[in-house]
Amino acid sequence: MSLSPMQKAPLDVPADLRPRYEQNFAEMTRGTGRLMMMAADQKVEHLNDDFYGPGIAEDDGDPEHLFRIASRARIGVMATQLGLIARYGEDYPGIRYVVKLNSKTHLIPTKMGDPDSRQWLSFEQLDRFRESSSLPILGVGYTIYPGSRAEPEMLREAARLVFEAHRRGLLAILWAYPRGAAVSDERDPHLIAGAAGLAACLGADFVKVNEPKAKDGRNAAALREAVRAAGRTRLICAGGKEESVPEFLARLHAQIHEAGAAGNATGRNIHQRPLSEAIAFCNAISAITLDGATAEQAVALYHKELSASSTTG
């Protein structure tokens, strides 16, 4: 079977590593071309705000919760920082990982300063980790903030990160969030399309953006401009803050099946739930993303799994 243009390795992947890239792509997307990414980088990005407090399951206070979910639910990859992977990976060898290579805290609000985030580890260090850990690391992640005064350095790091990932047959995922004093509306559909196109120029395999806010309220339709601007770079949306299961799944279905998004990146909506709920919710998401289920089918699956787990639990 021939690969679609979006599945083929880009030309910065050396010839001898093209099969590995394509295999990594297939594993990450579970053979569907669509990605269900469990985004688990918030312990840095949001400190403990997403992990403790009213409405957050007590389970979530312990970082191992993330690994418990990822190891039992049906996801594509879990993206998190190398420090956590190094500490828990030995006990969770079945998880496929994306190493998030930069992260910052949210302590400095945008009104006090433009966002900036540096690459933590070099690729030479990552290579040594891949070797010493033997874990299935399929790709790397990096956040850019177009419009920040630190944009020049972040674009440089991002371009090099994508290139070096491809040199190793790894995939590269960019989180692209326009932000800074010069950005008046972070969720303007046209701006988000620009960020998606920028990620394509940087060579990203996947770009994670925030869902745009359309003036007419038709956010999924507004997302189409961005999906198009990204070209062969596949676009996925951030999950955002917690909301009800049916609302979340309906929104996700529209992103993928109306706007053409290539999957999802979900964090808080998953891990803030107790383990069994989190697993059920992951599986409902994957039903839409990977299997083409309707939102209603996914909601039904969620409730079925939950009641099964409460019976057996």
Next chain:
Amino acid sequence: MSLSPMQKAPLDVPADLRPRYEQNFAEMTRGTGRLMMMAADQKVEHLNDDFYGPGIAEDDGDPEHLFRIASRARIGVMATQLGLIARYGEDYPGIRYVVKLNSKTHLIPTKMGDPDSRQWLSFEQLDRFRESSSLPILGVGYTIYPGSRAEPEMLREAARLVFEAHRRGLLAILWAYPRGAAVSDERDPHLIAGAAGLAACLGADFVKVNEPKAKDGRNAAALREAVRAAGRTRLICAGGKEESVPEFLARLHAQIHEAGAAGNATGRNIHQRPLSEAIAFCNAISAITLDGATAEQAVALYHKELSASSTTG
């Protein structure tokens, strides 16, 4: 046939690579010494503003549009970021490429901060890409903003980029735009001449400047100072915002045949049109740039090609 001084390799090209440099020059200019460059770096520089909206062809929303045009029209080279080349290049091996090695978004307006733009990939990375891609990469591009507070670092990167390009037999094209709080009139003819001369001192093979605005309205005449200041570095003008086909071609003709410009760099005026129009327009530009056609001849060619394509299309 002996080469003109402008066609000969500069002395920072090693002896064994002089033939390659001269061949790259000949290919890029299609043997004419003049350059028709399709500038396609706007997905970063202008985000999605140039690719979507009123007056912009729907085709332009997809990055592949750029490659479709460049592969079918008669151009010298297409200049764009490596990420796009890596993703689409395999399907468009006939395009000759200039890799634009730095780019920034336009999100921070000049009044909020001086422009800054860093080199994305190193030459070592570019070398590996040339090898893994086997694409005809003839040169590299880089934008400098003289007058910006970031000027020292940009001049340093530009000088090294030109030098390293020549070391490999590649050509180097500098985009030179005076800009920043200290620059009151970006299109002052004398200032643009200064930018052209600066690019010559940096060793550029081609310098792309904005067309100056003359007080007496004779812009092409005002451009002569810059052509002269550039010396053996060949000067080309940016195409600017969209305007009517006859106006554009008349202006281009004056730049080349009155002021002595060595070609053109055109972006939005090309890709914002539907595919067949874009191709016809490219070919009309090339008639002036490469064949010495008059503006009227070029307009006629444009209409002829368009009607042919609408017949066959």
Next chain:
Amino acid sequence: MSLSPMQKAPLDVPADLRPRYEQNFAEMTRGTGRLMMMAADQKVEHLNDDFYGPGIAEDDGDPEHLFRIASRARIGVMATQLGLIARYGEDYPGIRYVVKLNSKTHLIPTKMGDPDSRQWLSFEQLDRFRESSSLPILGVGYTIYPGSRAEPEMLREAARLVFEAHRRGLLAILWAYPRGAAVSDERDPHLIAGAAGLAACLGADFVKVNEPKAKDGRNAAALREAVRAAGRTRLICAGGKEESVPEFLARLHAQIHEAGAAGNATGRNIHQRPLSEAIAFCNAISAITLDGATAEQAVALYHKELSASSTTG
């Protein structure tokens, strides 16, 4: 006997160095999994303020005081700068060392500028020192200030420092103090938990935080959130300013036995005392940290040792 998950080497420790890491961990924690660290980096962090003046023993004016204490008391490790270790280490070969690799003075108050602190020596230099000194260097230390404008560079240095320490079988301890114009309450329990989780994502083996201040006054209880957020990264609290022996020991006992802290890092409370008092105080701390003594038992030990030393002294 199998190791607990917290005692096992993380996966960035190469296979051949895992035994050394585990031995270093066992030595540092004296086989208990808990750490009694004598923090002795204040000659830079606080200049001479902690070493001279009313209420400070005259002994403390001489840097050798630190080494005298550490060599005679029962501690896990002493953490200080390489310059001091190089100068005194030959005479104190029995001390186990953590090399504190960054430090800053306190001269610029937070209201005049966000804190910033750079890594002094490279790991290549540290390797050469380990070889030339033959001292038992078990780990390295580094301070991060989340919320400072210099956070991006500090997180980068910290991540690399942890990684490179592990590559050598060494342990890495992060001092994590949220600080800067954007931080309104440095001792907010939730924020401190965030800093602890951040250190876990950076891969730290131990994280040293300030004890939180709970609104209800129950600081030890408030610390639990942080212990939990740190996961398998072990949390220890800074000793803080001098206070009475019973108060200090009671607080320490609560941190460890109520909140689950994995030890303590104490500096001023130790070295500002005359030598014999300092030793007795260290031993009382270790009774709680390493032996599970009650606060009362530890106070009794302190007085017993003091009276013994005044008899023999």
Next chain:
Amino acid sequence: MSLSPMQKAPLDVPADLRPRYEQNFAEMTRGTGRLMMMAADQKVEHLNDDFYGPGIAEDDGDPEHLFRIASRARIGVMATQLGLIARYGEDYPGIRYVVKLNSKTHLIPTKMGDPDSRQWLSFEQLDRFRESSSLPILGVGYTIYPGSRAEPEMLREAARLVFEAHRRGLLAILWAYPRGAAVSDERDPHLIAGAAGLAACLGADFVKVNEPKAKDGRNAAALREAVRAAGRTRLICAGGKEESVPEFLARLHAQIHEAGAAGNATGRNIHQRPLSEAIAFCNAISAITLDGATAEQAVALYHKELSASSTTG
């Protein structure tokens, strides 16, 4: 014949390259120990302001004018940027070159920001150019702005540049201009003497300063302090803005024969003239600098050469 202390190679020149250094010194000073340097770096430093406009010969608009003058007049060296040398050098192999390794534009006035200028090319790149070009490159040049906020980085680059030049047997010339918000009078004689002494501490072979302005109007006398402060580093004065030939030559004579300057660095006063005048002017300058002619003899030579060229021209 033994060399004077000022002619001997400094001790950072390796033993095997001392003969080359001394030969470079002899060639650069045409065996006199005095330097006639044609300073031709203004296309960056002043953009096109020095090359086009009222009172400037039309010849000067073309960069090749600089090479035509330097190849036909009697000068020691021409100092300019590598980009121009690479482009024109093959046609002007008889010129001896100093590669000016940093340059900035004058677009940001001092009142808007302190001056900053970075080294463009590395010495490794320069080495490759010397090899690929086979041109007689005798030395390198670099501008420092003492008193600027960027001083620390410029002093560092300058010290390394001098050192690396000497390592290759090349000479190093520093342009030293105190400038910035902290500098109230750039031409204060005492300050200029300080800049000259600073250049000596940086190891420069020649230091180019602006002629001081003495309160009593006796500028040449005021220059003596600087000549003395420079010690064995030879001092030359910048030529400054255009003035009449007799005035210029009288001033130059006083600088050399009254104040003890070791030559001159002249730019605009030369190249803003038509070719034949420029050549005659260079030769008049060299008569004073290299031959010890009086100002009157030099003026006479200038007029003699001019009338000869107008006869033959």
Next chain:
Amino acid sequence: MSLSPMQKAPLDVPADLRPRYEQNFAEMTRGTGRLMMMAADQKVEHLNDDFYGPGIAEDDGDPEHLFRIASRARIGVMATQLGLIARYGEDYPGIRYVVKLNSKTHLIPTKMGDPDSRQWLSFEQLDRFRESSSLPILGVGYTIYPGSRAEPEMLREAARLVFEAHRRGLLAILWAYPRGAAVSDERDPHLIAGAAGLAACLGADFVKVNEPKAKDGRNAAALREAVRAAGRTRLICAGGKEESVPEFLARLHAQIHEAGAAGNATGRNIHQRPLSEAIAFCNAISAITLDGATAEQAVALYHKELSASSTTG
């Protein structure tokens, strides 16, 4: 004879270079453990202010004056920039040198900006110079400004400089001057003690501080805190501005014999005198520093030498 702890090489000196370090220490201190350092870095630090003007001997205008003094007087080492050493060293091979590796001008007053000073040459370059020059270079020097906003980078450079000096068996001397907007009283005794302790943590062999100003006027007594805080790092005081010979020598005697300083670093007070006076003054200083003479004995020696030189001169 066994060495005192202060004379022994620290443990960052490799075993095979310990004899060289100890020999360098012995030579620098002329076997006494105390240092008479002629500080001659002011041509950068103070430009020409210390070398020309009322009350300054005319001799001082020529940099060679420094070498003439150092070669004829009894000093331990002369500290100055590499550029001067390279230029004059061949004629003054008998001087022992400390290469001052950073320096800045005083043009920016503290109220306009915090002080910053970068290392000029790398250790690789210094190694090559030691080889090419064959001069007796015993150590290196570096100035830190604790409290400046540039402190993090200076502490990093200083720590690495000390380490690399020791790796080569060289000594490292730190000039430590708290300064910047955050420092209200640069000569506060407690602050100076802090700077001395900081230098010890950086591993310095000697630390040069300004003499503190005590509230009770007993400056020498106030210095004791700093001597103590420096531990095994030996403390010397800067000579300060010119004052009368007896006053200077009495102050020096108190620093050494009352406060326990390990020598002196004197600059202006030496070189602003005519050669014979300068030599006599150096020798008087050395009588106190190296021989334990009283201030009165040293004054007598000064007058005796002066009258001898005026007789023979």
